Amino acid sequence: MHAILSAIRGIYAILKYHPQIVKDSQQNGDGCLSIIIEALSPKSIHIPAYNQKVRMAAFKCFELLLKNFNEFYRLQDEGNDRMGVDIERKQVNIPYTNIISGVLTAIESEKDPRNLLLSFELTRIVLRLLGNDKEAYQTLKPFSEDIFENIS
Amino acid sequence: MTDASTISSNDDQSMLSLIDMVSSRKINLLEVVIGLEKYHTDGNADQRSKAINVLSTIIYEVAEIGLDSIAICALVQFFSK
Numbered sequence: 716m717h718a719i720l721s722a723i724r725g726i727y728a729i730l731k732y733h734p735q736i737v738k739d740s741q742q743n744g745d746g747c748l749s750i751i752i753e754a755l756s757p758k759s760i761h762i763p764a765y766n767q768k769v770r771m772a773a774f775k776c777f778e779l780l781l782k783n784f785n786e787f788y789r790l791q792d793e794g795n796d797r798m799g800v801d802i803e804r805k806q807v808n809i810p811y812t813n814i815i816s817g818v819l820t821a822i823e824s825e826k827d828p829r830n831l832l833l834s835f836e837l838t839r840i841v842l843r844l845l846g847n848d849k850e851a852y853q854t855l856k857p858f859s860e861d862i863f864e865n866i867s
Numbered sequence: 868m869t870d871a872s873t874i875s876s877n878d879d880q881s882m883l884s885l886i887d888m889v890s891s892r893k894i895n896l897l898e899v900v901i902g903l904e905k906y907h908t909d910g911n912a913d914q915r916s917k918a919i920n921v922l923s924t925i926i927y928e929v930a931e932i933g934l935d936s937i938a939i940c941a942l943v944q945f946f947s948k
Contacts, residue, residue: 718915721919724923724927725919725922725923725926726943728926729926729939729942733934736934737943739936740939740940743936745940747943750943751943753947754947
């Protein structure tokens with residue numbers, strides 16, 4: 716448990732203090748950002764099962780990921796449009812669904828008041844990112860029930 | 868160079884001296900990552916936990932440390948395991 720908290724705090728420190736290097740690494744194909752999102756995905760870690768501090772650290776990572784690395788996310792169907800044309804771009808970019816599913820799984824059933832504040836903020840950021848235009852909304856649509864559950 | 872003795876005697880004092888060495892650039896962080904890697908892969912749960920704690924603390928305490936892309940990638944891989 717203690718190692719998980721340290722590892723997530725380490726990732727948070729990298730995202731907070733060295734964002735440019737993470738961006739450069741993602742741009743040149745090393746995929747630091749992809750690795751971080753994969754590490755925080757529901758496939759790798761079930762965040763709601765951990766204690767409040769771990770969940771808070773993970774929420775803060777997601778907040779930074781959503782706020783500071785937008786240029787690397789793409790809508791889900793964008794990859795199909797570009798298939799065979801822009802392979803390099805597909806490797807650099809990450810589907811929005813990957814990070815959104817991570818965020819929504821992490822904040823599900825959150826009860827702690829300190830974490831709830833951040834979970835609402837994360838939901839707000841997701842809605843602002845993808846709720847504005849019709850194409851983006853299609854990406855968000857499969858998650859609408861989860862979002863409603865989280866804020867209700 | 869970080870070695871087994873540095874990590875196995877992972878008390879507050881050795882942690883502080885390691886942080887000092889990294890911040891004063893007497894030791895390259897990448898060397899620390901590589902040094903700790905074997906504890907993460909071959910060590911038991913306690914050693915893995917210590918290795919992660921050491922690196923996490925260094926990154927957190929020495930925010931202004933100049934890191935290159937190789938070190939960041941190594942750290943990301945390390946924390947993501």
